[in-house]
Amino acid sequence: MVMNNRYNPLEIEAKWQKQWERSQNFLVTHRDHRPKYYVLEMFPYPSGRIHMGHVRNYSIGDVVARLKRMQGFNVIHPMGWDAFGLPAENAAIKNRTHPAKWTYENISYMKAELRKLGYSYDWTRELATCHPGYYKWEQLFFLRFMEKGLVYRKKAPVNWCPECLTVLANEQVEAGVCWRCDSVVEKKELAQWFLRITSYAEELLECLDSLSHGWPERVIAMQKNWIGKSTGMEIDFQVEGLNRKIRVFTTRHDTLFGATFMSLAPEHELVQELIKDSPDREGIIGFIDNVTRMDRISRTSENLEKEGCFTGKYCLNPVNGERMPIFIANFVLVEYGTGAVMAVPAHDQRDLEFARKYDLPVKVVVQPEDISLQADMETAYSGAGTMVNSGQFDGMFSENFKEAIADYLEHEGLGKRTVNFRLRDWNISRQRFWGAPIPIIYCEKCGPVPVPEKDLPVILPQDARMPEDGRSPLPELESFLNVSCPVCGGVGRRETDTMDTFVESSWYFARFTDARNDNQPFDKEAARYWLPVDQYIGGIEHAILHLLYSRFFVKALRDLGYLDIDEPFSNLLTQGMVLKDGAKMSKSKGNVVDPDEMINKFGADTVRLFCLFASPPEKDLEWSDSAIEGAFRFLNRLWRLVMELLPELRPTGPCAVLDQDFLSEGEKSLRTKEHESIQKITRDMIDKFQFNTAIAGAMELVNAIYQSKDELGDSPNRCEVLSSAISSVLTVLSPITPHVCEELWTRLGYDYPLSQSSWPRHDDRALLRDEVLVVIQVNGRLRSKMSVPADISREELRRLALNDEKTLKHIQGGDIIKTVIIPQKLVNIVVKNR
RNA sequence: GCGAGAGUGGCGGAAUUGGCAGACGCACUGGACUUAGGAUCCAGCGGGAUAACCGUGGGGGUUCGACUCCCCCCUCUCGCACCA
Numbered sequence: 014m015v016m017n018n019r020y021n022p023l024e025i026e027a028k029w030q031k032q033w034e035r036s037q038n039f040l041v042t043h044r045d046h047r048p049k050y051y052v053l054e055m056f057p058y059p060s061g062r063i064h065m066g067h068v069r070n071y072s073i074g075d076v077v078a079r080l081k082r083m084q085g086f087n088v089i090h091p092m093g094w095d096a097f098g099l100p101a102e103n104a105a106i107k108n109r110t111h112p113a114k115w116t117y118e119n120i121s122y123m124k125a126e127l128r129k130l131g132y133s134y135d136w137t138r139e140l141a142t143c144h145p146g147y148y149k150w151e152q153l154f155f156l157r158f159m160e161k162g163l164v165y166r167k168k169a170p171v172n173w174c175p176e177c178l179t180v181l182a183n184e185q186v187e188a189g190v191c192w193r194c195d196s197v198v199e200k201k202e203l204a205q206w207f208l209r210i211t212s213y214a215e216e217l218l219e220c221l222d223s224l225s226h227g228w229p230e231r232v233i234a235m236q237k238n239w240i241g242k243s244t245g246m247e248i249d250f251q252v253e254g255l256n257r258k259i260r261v262f263t264t265r266h267d268t269l270f271g272a273t274f275m276s277l278a279p280e281h282e283l284v285q286e287l288i289k290d291s292p293d294r295e296g297i298i299g300f301i302d303n304v305t306r307m308d309r310i311s312r313t314s315e316n317l318e319k320e321g322c323f324t325g326k327y328c329l330n331p332v333n334g335e336r337m338p339i340f341i342a343n344f345v346l347v348e349y350g351t352g353a354v355m356a357v358p359a360h361d362q363r364d365l366e367f368a369r370k371y372d373l374p375v376k377v378v379v380q381p382e383d384i385s386l387q388a389d390m391e392t393a394y395s396g397a398g399t400m401v402n403s404g405q406f407d408g409m410f411s412e413n414f415k416e417a418i419a420d421y422l423e424h425e426g427l428g429k430r431t432v433n434f435r436l437r438d439w440n441i442s443r444q445r446f447w448g449a450p451i452p453i454i455y456c457e458k459c460g461p462v463p464v465p466e467k468d469l470p471v472i473l474p475q476d477a478r479m480p481e482d483g484r485s486p487l488p489e490l491e492s493f494l495n496v497s498c499p500v501c502g503g504v505g506r507r508e509t510d511t512m513d514t515f516v517e518s519s520w521y522f523a524r525f526t527d528a529r530n531d532n533q534p535f536d537k538e539a540a541r542y543w544l545p546v547d548q549y550i551g552g553i554e555h556a557i558l559h560l561l562y563s564r565f566f567v568k569a570l571r572d573l574g575y576l577d578i579d580e581p582f583s584n585l586l587t588q589g590m591v592l593k594d595g596a597k598m599s600k601s602k603g604n605v606v607d608p609d610e611m612i613n614k615f616g617a618d619t620v621r622l623f624c625l626f627a628s629p630p631e632k633d634l635e636w637s638d639s640a641i642e643g644a645f646r647f648l649n650r651l652w653r654l655v656m657e658l659l660p661e662l663r664p665t666g667p668c669a670v671l672d673q674d675f676l677s678e679g680e681k682s683l684r685t686k687e688h689e690s691i692q693k694i695t696r697d698m699i700d701k702f703q704f705n706t707a708i709a710g711a712m713e714l715v716n717a718i719y720q721s722k723d724e725l726g727d728s729p730n731r732c733e734v735l736s737s738a739i740s741s742v743l744t745v746l747s748p749i750t751p752h753v754c755e756e757l758w759t760r761l762g763y764d765y766p767l768s769q770s771s772w773p774r775h776d777d778r779a780l781l782r783d784e785v786l787v788v789i790q791v792n793g794r795l796r797s798k799m800s801v802p803a804d805i806s807r808e809e810l811r812r813l814a815l816n817d818e819k820t821l822k823h824i825q826g827g828d829i830i831k832t833v834i835i836p837q838k839l840v841n842i843v844v845k846n847r
Numbered sequence: 848g849c850g851a852g853a854g855u856g857g858c859g860g861a862a863u864u865g866g867c868a869g870a871c872g873c874a875c876u877g878g879a880c881u882u883a884g885g886a887u888c889c890a891g892c893g894g895g896a897u898a899a900c901c902g903u904g905g906g907g908g909u910u911c912g913a914c915u916c917c918c919c920c921c922u923c924u925c926g927c928a929c930c931a
Contacts, residue, residue, distance in 0.1 A: 188927095231851040231926070238850070238927055245931085263931060276931090315848085315929055344929045354931045363929055435930060556926080626872075627859060633924095635859065640873050647872085653887090693863085706861065709871035716871090788867050793912040795867055833911050839866055843911045 020652035022616020026752040030131055038768050039078075039133040041089050043526070043542035050086035051543050052078045053522055053582075055551030055559070056093045059119035059141075060100060063126040065591040065598060066552070068608045069624045069634060073588055073704070074550045075132045076625065079748035080698055082133075083772040089543055091525040092127065092134040094120050096143035097448045097514045099177055099193065105447075106479045112447040113475070116143055126609065130617045131751055133768070138528040142517035147524065148449035149470035150534035151516060155452055156463050157573050163209045166461060170280075171440055173201035178483050179444040180205060182513060183437050184239070184558050189310035192558075197308050205442040206451055206510070210565045214434045217564055218242055220580055227584035229631070232556045239557050241435025246419055247351065248428035250275060250328040253336065257283060259328055262350030262433050265360065265395075266422070267415040270403040271378035272355040273368070275328050275339045276321065278347035279304045284324070287339060291325040297341065304343045312343070319344050319367045331427045332418075333404065342367060350433055358393065359386065365393040378402045379411045439562065441513040446477060446485040448511030456498035456505045465499045471507070485509065518559050519566035522546050522581055540576055549582035550630075552590070560585070586702065589633035591624075598636075606636050618750035619645040625704040625749055648753055651715055651746075655739060655757045658722060662736045664762040667691070667744045667773035669737035671730065680734045681783075683721040687738040688779035690714040694745045695772070704749065711746050714738065736761070744773050788839040789814050791823040807834050814840040 033039065043049070054074035057067055071092075078090035094116075101112035108115065120141060127134070140147055158164040172181040176196035180203060185192045210217075218240045221233050245264035252259060259275060277284055279301040288297045300322045304312070311317060321342035328337050337355075344363060345354050358368035358375045368375055375388045379398040386394055400409045406417060422428035442451065450471040452464035464471055474493045477486040487493055487509035498505040520534075526543040527535035545567075560582070567581045590597055593604040611620050623644040628634040655662070668691060673681060690710050697707035718738050725731045740761065747754035747767045758767045782803055787810065789797040797819040801810060811832055814820060820842065827844035834840050 229851090234850055235926055241927095241930065243930070261931080265931075313929070317929075319929080344931095346930070349930050351931095356931090361931070363931080433930085553925080629860085632853095632860090637859070637873070640859070643872055649886095696863085705859095706871080709861075712871055786867085790866085790912070793866090793910090798867075831911070833866090835866060839912090841866080841911050 018656065020649050020753070022618055022648075022753065023613070025756040026129070026131060026617050029752045029755050030128060032755075032766075033131075033133070033768065036766070038766070039088075039090065040135050040137055041087055043539045045087040047085060047087040049543055050081040050088045050548075051522075051546045052081065052088060052090050052548045053525070053546045053550070054092075055549070055555065056095050056518070056521060057123065058095045058098055058100070059116055059123055061119050061122070063123050063608050065606055065608055065624075065636065068130065068620060069591055070550060070552070070588055071127065071130065071132055072621045072624045073586070073630050073702075074548075075130075075621075076698075076704060076748040077548055077550070077702070078133050079751065079768065080772070082768070083744075083748070083770060084699070085771065089138075089525070090132075090134055091138040091528070092132070092136070093138075093140040093521060093525065093528075094123075094142065095514065095518055095521075096120065096141040097148075097511075097517060099179075099445060099447070102445065102447045102479060102483070106481060106483065109479075111475065111477065112479070113143065116141075116447075129612055130608075130621065133751075138525050140521065140524055140528045142449075142514075142521065143447070143473075145470045145472050146531070147521075148517065150524070151449050151512065151520070152452040152464070152469050152471060153466060153534065154520070154570070154573075155512070156466060156469075158208065158569060159463055161569075161573060163212065163569055164206060165209065165438075166204055166206050168202060168204040169440075170200045171203050171205055173199045173203075175199060177445075178485075180440060180442060182440045182515070184439075184561065185513075185515075186309070189308060189313070197310065199308070200305075203442075205440050206453075207438040207440050208565075208569075210439045210562075211434060211436055213565050213568050214240055214242070214436050215432075216568060217436075217561065220564070224580060224583075224585075227582075229585065229587055232553070232560065232585065232587060235556045236561055239436065239561065243433050245431065245433060246422065246428050247431045248331065248355065248422060250331060250337070250355070252283075252287070252339070253327040253329060255286070255326065257286065259283060259339070259353050260351045261353045261355045262431065263355055265357065266418055266428070267400070267411045268357040268360045268378055269330070269332055269355070269418060270400075270406075271357040271359050271376045272330055272337060273335070273358060273374045273376055274337045274356045276342035276345050276354045276356050276364075276367070277324075277339065278345040278352040279341050279343070280347035281341075281345075281352045284341060287324040287326045293322075293325070297322050297324065301341060313346070317343065319363060319370065321367060321371065323371070331422070331425075338373070340367075340371070348437065349435065359388070359390065360393050360395055362393045362395070365390070376402055439513075439565070441516055442510040443513055444485055444509075445511055446473070446479065446487055448514060449473075449517065450487075451508045451510055451512055453508035454496055454498060454505040455508065456501060456503055458503050459498055459500045461508075462498060462500050462505070468499070473511075485511075487511075515559060515562050519562045520570065522549075522563070523567075523570070523576065534575065537575070544576065545578045545580060546582045548584045548586065550586045550588060553587040556587070586630060588630045589628065591634050591636055593636045595635070611641065615641065615645045616648075616752070618753045619648055622648065622708065622750050626708045627705070629703050629705050647712060647715075648750060650719075651742070652753065652757065654715065654718060654722075655743075655760065658735055658739070659760060661732050662739060662761055663732060664764075665733055665736040665740060667737060667741035668775060668779075669733055669740070671733055671737070673778065676730055676734070677725075677728045679721060679725050680728055680730050683717060683725070683734050683738055684779055685782055686714060686717045687741050688775040691741055691745065691773050691775040692780070695775070698745070698748070699772075707745070708749065711742055714742050718742070741773055743767065744770060785837045787814075787837065789817055789820050790839060790841040791820060791844055793841060794823075796820050796823050803837060807836065810834060810836070810840060814842065 054070050078088050082088045096116050101116045104115040105112040172186050174181055174191040174196050176194045186198050243264050246266045247260050247262050249258040249260050288294050321340040324339045326339045356364040358364040359377045377386045380401045381398040397411045400406050400414050406414050452471045454462050456462050494506050496505045496507055527539040563581050570576045598605045623641040694707045694710045697703045743754045743758050755767050784800045785803045786800050797817050824844050827846045830843045830845050832842050
């Protein structure tokens, strides 16, 4: 048969994929004596086709899964579909069909693509988040969250994407534009459902420390930044002539004596009352309108000139009673702190600019040591120093004064120490159809009422027709809307908003532990055994969004008694992007490389090999058509090597036990290379996930075998040494290129599959060489090399080095000051010229 | 501005963490085998008059010895950014 001679990837790949499926090798249960290992890749949105980014992501994950299996772990490696989302609705409108149809068709196509790549998934755990059997439990969690006070409904100005026709959470607005479609986000006043993620702000921040070993530093930094904890005080300022107080949040209460005016956000709740009888009311309202109409990008731009207008009212500084004019300022944000800022122009640059513009007083209260600050300063001083102009506190160090004034204000009831977070509650209402319905019924009498647990799931109607204009059909779908109130039996109407799709991805990793459970979200025992995820792999784009939401969900589910872990993902690998011609692949740029095409041309093993070899996992990978041919060439080379030697090879196993003393020089040298390679590859693969260098190591070993097979001639242990080395190559490459390795392994005569073999262990004794190459330097410069017995004494090595011909040339005419000797490595002779 | 990361041949990338800079691969050059080669094999491949020497973004320093450690500077990528 032809296939006996030539490497035919498509044929052997189909064969082994069938074989693995039949043997059910990758199916696991939690009733197992082995230690568990949970490896998970971020599940895909079923957009239609797998792209190279997926291939890279899932290839890395599959290597980890196969590797850990070979190391003796009970490995769970599931795959599923993040199946709710807007593209399905758009496609449904276009094709005049239901989003479910498009979604399930995509899933089945993409699943076939994944199968062709030979990934070792436990497909019995497959899930699609759009299936009622999945989102039923999500709706249950919503009810549980509600009971716990973790869900509330609030009318608030929210982020509205005019393109997606729905609201967005704060995390989903990036620099003022929609994360999905880049439209400029607008503000809209709507009643929405919120998850109280802020209750966990402190813990979400603190636990980041426990992740510092397993997570990339920059992801941790981004999350810290997003949570944005700052410690300070809330202080009340009495409004003059009005029975009102303005509460500010400040981290610089040490500068309180220097506060000379007050700045309010234009949206601040007191503004309308303050300007009620102002003679310039019209002008002020005009100013407010101008500011609030601005989009978020320009409003929060640092270049925006600081502007404001005087309300005509004053408030009183609580510590010195000074009158402070109250301004409305364009740079004060209503959503941060209390929406009001005590302005201390001497010690805050923004306040200083504002004060100069409106000719407001500047009062220095913190005096630095080196220079003497004057009120006519050009830049504000924000450091520490000695208190001045601060009454009886003058002379204190500002950092100490901070505590003193805090005590004083708390004692007088004028303020209190607080912690402020940048993190806001998570708005999960979406005005979309293709999402999990929020299980709420609005009753005319009882108000919003939770759907009783026994009525779950609230199923997304199958008969919905998508309106052409892109809106959700739910608000007009009578069959869905009409329902009686579960409390009073009166007329009720269902909530028509669906949940943010990030809710589904916040707990899917837990559902994987028991994906077919019809009675509960997952069995507690199964979850306890499998969770947390030991290795999570995905793109950096979810550094905040998905990873923060999932962390919150796990903590909330823990407190509800469902889970007993604190964090979902112990280790996180953020893989780099796949680029072509230096840019991210995209249809518009026309630089897309289709995985299917590559698999058909070279086979899955080559595609996998290239993805792992071209670059370390965290770095971006530049696609190269000629480099993937190189990967294909290597597999052909490996194939030919085994085919050529096949008649004389035996299934000795990798790192076969051989008595060193009976080996010839050449045999010993190949054996040493084999064991060195195993050592290096093990270190690279297992300890560092550096598959690119591991593959390089395997290539070196293949090169060495090619050389040895000719050099060894008919030496007595030729068969054993070659068989062992080749078995080793196949074993260590098998997580990366499983099909070709299994095929060659079988042809070698093994009667058990590689996928059920153990990872090889090198023998330290095999690493010992009789002769080692030692480098000779003179004054740190390489001058000569020589091969010496490995156990040579230092003195003997020194003597040999000093008598080396090439070395002597560079020593002549100088005095030898000293020699540095690193055994088995180098000799450095330090010479000083006479 | 703040935070994280990077800078090494023509290219992707290595370097046991202070000890032969450029592993492995791509591209390229020469040769062999060939009707043919875009298959395969062998050899070469940082620069340089193939000699000295110079070379890991630049400049200093520590050291017998620095891609690696310390100080200063430059460039690039990503994230956050009027956060009170």
